[in-house]
Amino acid sequence: xxxxxxxxxxxxxxxxxxxxxxxxxxxxxxxxxxxxxxxxxxxxxxxxxxxxxxxxxxxxxxxxxxxxxxxxxxxxxxxxxxxxxxxxxxxxxxxxxxxxxxxxxxxxxxxxxxxxxxxxxxxxxxxxxxxxxxxxxxxxxxxxxxxxxxxxxxxxxxxxxxxxxxxxxxxxxxxxxxxxxxxxxxxxxxxxxxxxxxxxxxxxxxxxxxxxxxxxxxxxxxxxxxxxxxxxxxxxxxxxxxxxxxxxxxxxxxxxxxxxxxxxxxxxxxxxxxxxxxxxxxxxxxxxxxxxxxxxxxxxxxxxxxxxxxxxxxxxxxxxxxxxxxxxxxxxxxxxxxxxxxxxxxxxxxxxxxxxxxxxxxxxxxxxxxxxxxxxxxxxxxxxxx
Numbered sequence: 060x061x062x063x064x065x066x067x068x069x070x071x072x073x074x075x076x077x078x079x080x081x082x083x084x085x086x087x088x089x090x091x092x093x094x095x096x097x098x099x100x101x102x103x104x105x106x107x108x109x110x111x112x113x114x115x116x117x118x119x120x121x122x123x124x125x126x127x128x129x130x131x132x133x134x135x136x137x138x139x140x141x142x143x144x145x146x147x148x149x150x151x152x153x154x155x156x157x158x159x160x161x162x163x164x165x166x167x168x169x170x171x172x173x174x175x176x177x178x179x180x181x182x183x184x185x186x187x188x189x190x191x192x193x194x195x196x197x198x199x200x201x202x203x204x205x206x207x208x209x210x211x212x213x214x215x216x217x218x219x220x221x222x223x224x225x226x227x228x229x230x231x232x233x234x235x236x237x238x239x240x241x242x243x244x245x246x247x248x249x250x251x252x253x254x255x256x257x258x259x260x261x262x263x264x265x266x267x268x269x270x271x272x273x274x275x276x277x278x279x280x281x282x283x284x285x286x287x288x289x290x291x292x293x294x295x296x297x298x299x300x301x302x303x304x305x306x307x308x309x310x311x312x313x314x315x316x317x318x319x320x321x322x323x324x325x326x327x328x329x330x331x332x333x334x335x336x337x338x339x340x341x342x343x344x345x346x347x348x349x350x351x352x353x354x355x356x357x358x359x360x361x362x363x364x365x366x367x368x369x370x371x372x373x374x375x376x377x378x379x380x381x382x383x384x385x386x387x388x389x390x391x392x393x394x395x396x397x398x399x400x401x402x403x404x405x406x407x408x409x410x411x412x413x414x415x416x417x418x419x420x421x422x423x424x425x426x427x428x429x430x431x432x433x434x435x436x437x438x439x440x441x442x443x444x445x
Contacts, residue, residue, distance in 0.1 A: 362382070
């Protein structure tokens with residue numbers, strides 16, 4: 060489906076979810092401009108450590124800690140041990156701005172892994188840029204995120220690319236033509252759903268159409284009114300623009316009305332929590348992901364085993380993108396041979412990194428081009444789609 064492959068770059072998503080943010084966790088002190096000083100090199104992980112999206116911030120921290128542990132066991136970087144400094148932004152733009160200012164004021168952070176929601180990242184990024192602090196978001200998908208400047212990077216695709224992959228699963232792999240959309244009522248959900256509509260319209264494939272779109276409040280217990288409308292509109296596949304806490308209940312409630320409905324999600328729903336919450340109802344749910352935890356590649360298997368041993372669960376796609384983000388920052392520090400932020404930034408811009416989320420090289424805007432793996436839930440586990 061050549062047209063399907065061409066559309067990923069056609070549409071830019073508008074603003075993604077803004078959140079409120081708060082500072083928390085360990086706090087660092089002292090240091091000079093351009094990175095850590097003293098006996099350790101400090102890397103910040105900023106994201107939601109509490110609240111509804113805490114799994115993502117905690118996952119970022121776990122992944123970064125695991126990467127740092129591996130480096131520290133080999134002697135650290137630049138002859139120093141590495142320390143993770145955790146900040147809880149509560150997925151809030153206001154708190155993210157406070158955290159970014161705090162990090163800038165402390166002056167001893169070599170770089171930031173985070174934040175989570177694109178709206179939160181959009182708020183924090185200009186502050187990091189102004190203070191020449193490297194930020195690598197493992198999850199920001201808004202196309203304007205790294206417009207802030209050359210210290211702002213992302214280890215994630217823009218939302219139009221992932222939306223195109225989700226549409227391809229619905230229309231090509233599942234062979235469906237009547238697409239329904241259910242999205243969370245946030246900036247991210249609203250604008251992602253608009254991207255899906257525009258991509259389908261630009262696709263121009265005969266018979267493939269959006270039959271209905273319903274917005275719902277995130278965290279609601281009852282999605283039946285929206286599901287009823289989608290079903291009455293004749294949807295034979297539903298694309299869910301939301302995380303696992305939307306996809307699981309939607310799948311449960313929709314299949315009570317229409318057991319044959321197909322459900323397609325996004326990579327932010329790719330989590331063991333989806334299977335735990337959804338049970339049998341999420342059998343057959345599909346989504347595109349950059350990272351696949353069941354891969355047979357040796358370096359990915361070793362990483363998954365190490366993560367599972369350390370934290371008791373398999374890593375999600377976004378968690379794994381944080382793992383590679385931390386690895387790239389550390390490798391850039393090593394290649395630069397200094398903690399000077401400009402030198403490290405330049406080394407990061409030129410990096411070619413073979414990680415668990417694929418081979419990564421940043422373009423001139425700090426974006427990455429990643430290959431998606433299409434996965435489906437079968438027999439209570441994630442498997443590659445045939």
